[in-house]
Amino acid sequence: MSEPPEPPEEIPKYIQEGLEKQDVDTLEEVIDYARELREYLTEPPEEVEANEDEELVEKERRSGYTKVVKKVPCGKDCSGCPHGPYVYHVSRSGDGLDWEYIGPQEE
Structure with missing residues (x-):
């Protein structure tokens, strides 16, 4: 490869420029970290809990999210x-x- 690769447009310039300054060993570490971070962000969260004034009815880990069914007060x-039970899909975000x-849980 005689020319450096073109970065995807989705990669912010500050990340691209930072990567271009790294040596091969550091880039390997970045690759490993990025894979682990992707796995963490896409795994269904386990730490999902209802608030103290809500009633947790069901919690089930699915592919990429956790399905939560809970009853909630109207205030x-x-x-x-x-009221409820209502269904939520919970995923990681930052x-x-x-x-x-x-929506409401179907019976």
Whole structure:
């Protein structure tokens, strides 16, 4: 290869420039770290819990997310609380968790 490879447009310039300054051993370490980070970010989170005022009905790890079914209060003074159960898909997002509301649980 006589010319350096063209970086994908999706890679920010500051990352590209930083990688180009590294030696081969460091690039191998970066590759290993990136693979481990990808695996961590795509594995279903185990640490999913309901808030203290919610009722966890079901928690099941799936491919890429954790399915959570819970009952939640409406925040009003009603006699029907908690409401639900409602289904959520929980995945990793940076340092936190991303809760995607799916809808009421079908019976």
